Amino acid sequence: MKLIHVAVGVIKQGNRILLAKRPLELHQGGKWEFPGGKVEQDETTSEALIRELKEEVNLDVMNTSPMMEIHHDYGDKKVFLDIHWVENFTGTAQGMEGQQVCWVEKEDLQQYDFPEANKAILEKILS
Numbered sequence: 001m002k003l004i005h006v007a008v009g010v011i012k013q014g015n016r017i018l019l020a021k022r023p024l025e026l027h028q029g030g031k032w033e034f035p036g037g038k039v040e041q042d043e044t045t046s047e048a049l050i051r052e053l054k055e056e057v058n059l060d061v062m063n064t065s066p067m068m069e070i071h072h073d074y075g076d077k078k079v080f081l082d083i084h085w086v087e088n089f090t091g092t093a094q095g096m097e098g099q100q101v102c103w104v105e106k107e108d109l110q111q112y113d114f115p116e117a118n119k120a121i122l123e124k125i126l127s
């Protein structure tokens with residue numbers, strides 16, 4: 001099975017984290033995610049994340065810093081999530097692909113339905 005390298009951003013503003021809802025037709029559709037997307041050839045994770053966050057949520061990101069890496073097998077798809085913190089950015093978050101986005105207080109994150117692989121990310125954010 002193909003392994004997909006995904007750049008994922010935990011975007012932080014004060015005590016809040018940005019979430020986006022995955023469109024229903026996509027893999028893991030209908031669940032909440034930390035915005036991001038596939039890393040293309042010849043791109044670093046940070047470059048991919050900066051590109052994706054502009055495309056998906058219209059944020060201009062200055063830099064990112066590595067947070068954790070997760071390998072997960074969904075059965076129909078294997079992912080390598082390369083997760084970075086994003087704290088330096090400008091702009092107002094909006095769902096550029098029609099998806100819902102929202103800023104959520106850290107303490108309220110557990111009320112949202114995430115893909116299975118995200119459990120460890122939540123633990124890290126709350127630790």
Ligand SMILES: Nc1nc2c([nH]c(=O)n2[C@H]2C[C@H](O)[C@@H](COP(=O)(O)OP(=O)(O)OP(=O)(O)O)O2)c(=O)[nH]1
Nearest residue numbers: 006008026027028033034035036037038079115117
């Ligand atoms: N962006 C993001 N993806 C996640 C998270 N958790 C998680 O398991 N994933 C998985 C779901 C998808 O299989 C994959 C992300 O793929 P993607 O966003 O680049 O691709 P996509 O499904 O939107 O498809 P595409 O149209 O961009 O090709 O990683 C998360 O928190 N954020």
Ligand SMILES: [Mg+2]
Nearest residue numbers: 035036037038
């Ligand atoms: Mg995406």
